[in-house]
Amino acid sequence: MSFLAPALLIGLLAAAIPPIIHLIFRRKPKVVRFPALEFIRRSQKKTMRRFRMKQILLMLVRSLLMALVAFAVARPFLRGAAEPTAALEGAQGGTVVFVVDASWPMAYRLADATLLERARDKVENLLDQFSGQAALVIAGDRVEAPVGEPTSDYAALRKALADLTPGNRADRLADGVARAFDLVDEAPPGPRRVVVLTTAAGAARPLPEPPTAAAGQPPVELIRVDVADGQPVPNRAIVDVKLSPAPQLGAGQWRVDARVASYADEPIQRLPVHLEVDGRVQVRGFLDLGPGQEATKTFYTRLDAKDATPAAVVLEADALEADDVRRFWLQPAPRIRLLAINGDPRPTPQLDELFFLERALAPETAAGARVVLTMRGADVFEGEELSDYDVVVLANVGELSPERGRALDAFVRAGGGLLVSMGDRVKPSELNAVLGSLLPRTLRDVRAAGDAAALDEGGDRQNARLSVFDRSHPILRPFSDPAGSLGRARVGRYMLLDPAADAAGAVVMATDDGAPFLLTRTVERGRVALLTGTLDRDWGDLPIRPAFLPLLQQIVRYLTRVADMDTTPVIVGQAAPIPVEDPRVRRVSVQGPDGTRHLVERPTDPEAAWVFEATEQPGYYAVSPEPPLPGLVALPGFAVAVDPTVSDLRGPRVEAPDTGEGDTVRAALAGAAKRTELWHAALLVLFVLLLAEGALLFRRKRTQAAA
Amino acid sequence: MARRIIDQALLTRLAGLNLPVGQVVEGVLTGMHKSPHHGASVEFAQHREYVPGDEIRHIDWKAYGRSDRYSIKQFEDETNLRAYLLVDTSGSMDYGRRGVTKLEYASQLAAAMAWLLLRQGDAAGLMTFGERLGHFLPPRTRGDHFWRIASLLESEPVGGPTNVVAALQHAAEVAGRRSLILLFSDCLDFDPRLAAVARQLRRRRHRVAVFQVLDPDELEFPFDELTLFEDMETDEKLLADPRGMREQYLLEIKAFCDGLRRDLLEGDVAYHRLSTAEPLERAVLRILQGAA
Numbered sequence: 001m002s003f004l005a006p007a008l009l010i011g012l013l014a015a016a017i018p019p020i021i022h023l024i025f026r027r028k029p030k031v032v033r034f035p036a037l038e039f040i041r042r043s044q045k046k047t048m049r050r051f052r053m054k055q056i057l058l059m060l061v062r063s064l065l066m067a068l069v070a071f072a073v074a075r076p077f078l079r080g081a082a083e084p085t086a087a088l089e090g091a092q093g094g095t096v097v098f099v100v101d102a103s104w105p106m107a108y109r110l111a112d113a114t115l116l117e118r119a120r121d122k123v124e125n126l127l128d129q130f131s132g133q134a135a136l137v138i139a140g141d142r143v144e145a146p147v148g149e150p151t152s153d154y155a156a157l158r159k160a161l162a163d164l165t166p167g168n169r170a171d172r173l174a175d176g177v178a179r180a181f182d183l184v185d186e187a188p189p190g191p192r193r194v195v196v197l198t199t200a201a202g203a204a205r206p207l208p209e210p211p212t213a214a215a216g217q218p219p220v221e222l223i224r225v226d227v228a229d230g231q232p233v234p235n236r237a238i239v240d241v242k243l244s245p246a247p248q249l250g251a252g253q254w255r256v257d258a259r260v261a262s263y264a265d266e267p268i269q270r271l272p273v274h275l276e277v278d279g280r281v282q283v284r285g286f287l288d289l290g291p292g293q294e295a296t297k298t299f300y301t302r303l304d305a306k307d308a309t310p311a312a313v314v315l316e317a318d319a320l321e322a323d324d325v326r327r328f329w330l331q332p333a334p335r336i337r338l339l340a341i342n343g344d345p346r347p348t349p350q351l352d353e354l355f356f357l358e359r360a361l362a363p364e365t366a367a368g369a370r371v372v373l374t375m376r377g378a379d380v381f382e383g384e385e386l387s388d389y390d391v392v393v394l395a396n397v398g399e400l401s402p403e404r405g406r407a408l409d410a411f412v413r414a415g416g417g418l419l420v421s422m423g424d425r426v427k428p429s430e431l432n433a434v435l436g437s438l439l440p441r442t443l444r445d446v447r448a449a450g451d452a453a454a455l456d457e458g459g460d461r462q463n464a465r466l467s468v469f470d471r472s473h474p475i476l477r478p479f480s481d482p483a484g485s486l487g488r489a490r491v492g493r494y495m496l497l498d499p500a501a502d503a504a505g506a507v508v509m510a511t512d513d514g515a516p517f518l519l520t521r522t523v524e525r526g527r528v529a530l531l532t533g534t535l536d537r538d539w540g541d542l543p544i545r546p547a548f549l550p551l552l553q554q555i556v557r558y559l560t561r562v563a564d565m566d567t568t569p570v571i572v573g574q575a576a577p578i579p580v581e582d583p584r585v586r587r588v589s590v591q592g593p594d595g596t597r598h599l600v601e602r603p604t605d606p607e608a609a610w611v612f613e614a615t616e617q618p619g620y621y622a623v624s625p626e627p628p629l630p631g632l633v634a635l636p637g638f639a640v641a642v643d644p645t646v647s648d649l650r651g652p653r654v655e656a657p658d659t660g661e662g663d664t665v666r667a668a669l670a671g672a673a674k675r676t677e678l679w680h681a682a683l684l685v686l687f688v689l690l691l692a693e694g695a696l697l698f699r700r701k702r703t704q705a706a707a
Numbered sequence: 708m709a710r711r712i713i714d715q716a717l718l719t720r721l722a723g724l725n726l727p728v729g730q731v732v733e734g735v736l737t738g739m740h741k742s743p744h745h746g747a748s749v750e751f752a753q754h755r756e757y758v759p760g761d762e763i764r765h766i767d768w769k770a771y772g773r774s775d776r777y778s779i780k781q782f783e784d785e786t787n788l789r790a791y792l793l794v795d796t797s798g799s800m801d802y803g804r805r806g807v808t809k810l811e812y813a814s815q816l817a818a819a820m821a822w823l824l825l826r827q828g829d830a831a832g833l834m835t836f837g838e839r840l841g842h843f844l845p846p847r848t849r850g851d852h853f854w855r856i857a858s859l860l861e862s863e864p865v866g867g868p869t870n871v872v873a874a875l876q877h878a879a880e881v882a883g884r885r886s887l888i889l890l891f892s893d894c895l896d897f898d899p900r901l902a903a904v905a906r907q908l909r910r911r912r913h914r915v916a917v918f919q920v921l922d923p924d925e926l927e928f929p930f931d932e933l934t935l936f937e938d939m940e941t942d943e944k945l946l947a948d949p950r951g952m953r954e955q956y957l958l959e960i961k962a963f964c965d966g967l968r969r970d971l972l973e974g975d976v977a978y979h980r981l982s983t984a985e986p987l988e989r990a991v992l993r994i995l996q997g998a999a
Contacts (some may be wrong), residue, residue: 028933029932029933029934029935029946030932030933030934030935031934031935032930032935032936032937033802033936033937033938033939034802034924034925034936034937034938035798035799035800035802035893035895035922035938035939035940036799036895036924036925036960037936037937037938037945038897039894039925039956039959039960039963040936040945040947040952040956041945042955042959043952043955043956043959044945044947044952046952046955047951047952047954048947048948048951048952051948051950051951052951052954054951055951084712097885099751151911172916336872400979574754
């Protein structure tokens with residue numbers, strides 16, 4: 001048993017007050033000559049022992065009352081038998097290395113102190129009671145041993161402890177323990193211990209095994225201490241944020257899905273959560289969270305800015321604020337220059353080959369990309385400079401000159417996108433000859449859907465339906481149910497392709513006949529998509545289906561390599577990729593949250609990606625070419641977040657049985673949890689004693705009254 | 708110092724009363740004491756002054772003619788009741804924190820009884836006793852015998868232990884024929900033979916009445932503080948805290964008195980318990996009315 005205020009135990013002397021009062025004020029007996037002494041003698045025999053017992057009991061109760069008040073005021077508490085650091089208290093000699101977890105979760109504020117402050121207090125308390133060699137390892141953003149070798153100069157350790165601040169990483173504890181083992185391994189003979197002060201969850205994580213002790217040496221003891229002493233450490237965190245275009249809500253609309261987790265045993269009702277864009281709160285909302293559950297809060301926002309804008313989802317602050325915010329950049333939609341070649345222009349707009357494509361890629365409907373559409377007739381295609389465009393669409397184009405074919409080949413290989421759609425004007429042999437190096441398969445001829453009999457019968461049976469979908473393909477990824485949306489489209493005719501075992505392309509969609517309907521192929525840095533149907537209603541009704549719009553947008557985004565905004569967080573300490581496409585850029589400048597600028601040189605390997613290593617702080621990182629280039633002032637930035645996987649500070653459930661190392665950990669944690677304050681119990685006993693004293697007095701008074 | 712036991716006012720009030728021996732000794736209302744020769748014996752004893760309450764027919768009119776004063780004629784009646792008043796003068800009877808000691812109270816009561824007996828022509832004698840026999844005044848019917856009794860009661864020394872049984876046995880020896888034996892004591896000698904001896908007296912056709920005189924302190928035990936109790940007869944000392952034992956004490960004394968009463972009544976011996984806190988006149992009236 002220990003006391004929070006042991007000095008107050010001096011009050012225990014008050015227990016002597018009742019006997020002292022008794023002795024001081026002890027009365028001298030009055031002398032009475034009395035005739036009926038025999039009755040007194042008889043009565044005394046029967047009652048005196050009981051009466052004396054009662055008197056002694058009363059005095060004991062009063063003494064106990066006084067002592068209990070002092071006892072309760074001294075705030076006693078019991079440490080469980082398995083108190084991890086019990087062996088250290090009062091230990092003489094030996095070596096101990098304290099490993100203090102200074103990761104970001106240690107900033108958790110429990111009552112009036114952070115976990116890190118509690119860890120510091122614990123180390124200082126243990127140092128007070130320990131006399132031997134001690135060392136300190138701090139596992140924060142890096143592993144440090146401020147004093148170096150174990151020493152008996154505790155002042156240096158205390159000074160290092162005073163400067164402790166939580167870091168931003170949470171992956172150094174194992175390294176810290178390994179460092180502690182190194183330190184303790186060279187210590188002189190005697191008991192050797194490594195005490196790890198961390199969260200309950202940290203104490204339960206796998207740590208390096210102690211080194212094997214030399215012959216005759218006691219093994220190194222690894223003691224894990226939950227600095228929260230088993231007290232609940234409820235926390236909540238944003239574990240993920242996803243951005244996706246929301247074209248159904250209009251141009252420039254984005255959907256933000258924030259996944260919030262509760263690591264508490266109590267439900268949370270109406271947790272305030274809001275979306276900030278450029279430092280201003282845009283949308284506020286609430287979220288209900290069950291105990292230990294996750295929930296997703298969805299926001300919609302519109303981005304009109306042409307530059308990347310910092311944004312964040314923010315939870316109402318709790319005891320650990322670092323994981324209550326998730327920052328990300330809202331990137332403006334990239335501009336896609338698209339050249340559409342109309343192989344079958346018609347005066348009636350609805351019948352025009354590009355009527356539906358034009359509407360599907362109109363700026364007001366496109367989300368996540370700003371498409372600049374240029375439409376040309378097949379006859380003027382020959383004169384177009386392809387390098388002015390990002391994507392070329394050949395819609396029902398019958399034939400191409402070999403020069404154009406070579407130009408397209410070069411365009412694609414340089415990173416351009418090409419979409420080829422079929423139609424009555426397409427001459428498969430011509431296209432095969434000119435675009436053979438780009439097309440995923442060789443075109444054979446046009447085929448009416450259904451078998452011959454069905455064709456004769458006419459009617460709906462001749463239509464094929466789209467039934468095979470590669471859901472993992474980036475084009476189809478946004479479709480939650482492609483069979484339900486795209487599968488409704490009917491295909492009357494399509495271009496048959498030669499089966500090719502070594503075909504380079506991938507089939508994205510196919511009809512129920514088994515014929516490929518949409519194929520993609522990557523040719524060096526460029527991409528090609530082949531639609532075996534038409535972009536108008538000549539061969540099927542896909543263009544009038546609602547799913548056509550997102551399908552076409554996805555195809556264009558795929559061809560230009562514009563993916564959904566990548567909101568995957570860069571965790572503190574991890575390398576952040578920098579998307580630099582412009583070949584002119586030789587060096588970029590990365591500005592961190594604290595304003596520090598870092599320069600990143602172009603990788604020597606042309607295939608290697610640009611990465612930024614020094615992600616030491618959570619926050620926004622802005623990237624700009626160094627020096628600035630004409631037309632390219634800023635590059636997409638990135639945001640760095642603390643590791644949300646360690647937001648759950650709770651340890652394993654103590655009652656859950658386990659085997660192996662987990663048992664030791666659980667025992668240690670259970671021991672920490674067993675620390676119970678006793679002053680409540682002392683007050684309860686005090687109350688009971690007061691009642692007992694009252695009862696004793698009442699009995700005596702009643703006896704006197706009866707007499 | 709001599710005790711003052713004669714309360715003239717009381718005696719005056721008692722003058723008109725007869726002592727119904729049957730009630731006194733039997734404790735029941737069986738009617739007036741009927742003496743076959745009441746007040747009309749053949750042998751003249753003395754004159755005494757008339758007091759209100761005396762029967763008119765007992766006035767000696769001749770004497771009135773001579774002296775012009777009302778006198779009552781009294782005769783020695785050899786066949787009348789002989790009463791022996793046994794008064795305990797042991798040390799324990801000297802207790803009395805509230806003015807009157809048990810001995811004073813017992814003496815006053817005995818004197819009142821003697822007064823009544825003598826007033827109605829019965830012979831009254833006195834025997835004092837402690838551990839041994841004290842003084843003895845044989846029963847006489849003469850009016851002045853009362854003053855001898857009173858004088859002895861006032862001057863009798865007090866102290867020493869008690870031997871009630873010896874006193875009763877002695878009374879049995881001296882009382883030759885059917886007599887009335889009135890014992891005034893606190894009966895605190897705890898001799899288990901007391902009831903047996905009393906019954907023995909009763910078998911010899913004596914009428915026996917026991918007047919147990921107790922102090923209120925003995926009956927209530929009103930002590931609170933730690934007390935060194937000193938025995939009044941043996942000087943034995945006993946330190947006790949009355950708070951813790953009062954309940955038991957009261958049970959003990961009640962059991963003792965009840966046991967004594969039961970034993971005596973079973974032996975056809977009358978028993979009266981008296982507290983010195985009770986006014987003597989009321990006690991006498993209560994006894995005369997036959998209440999225990």
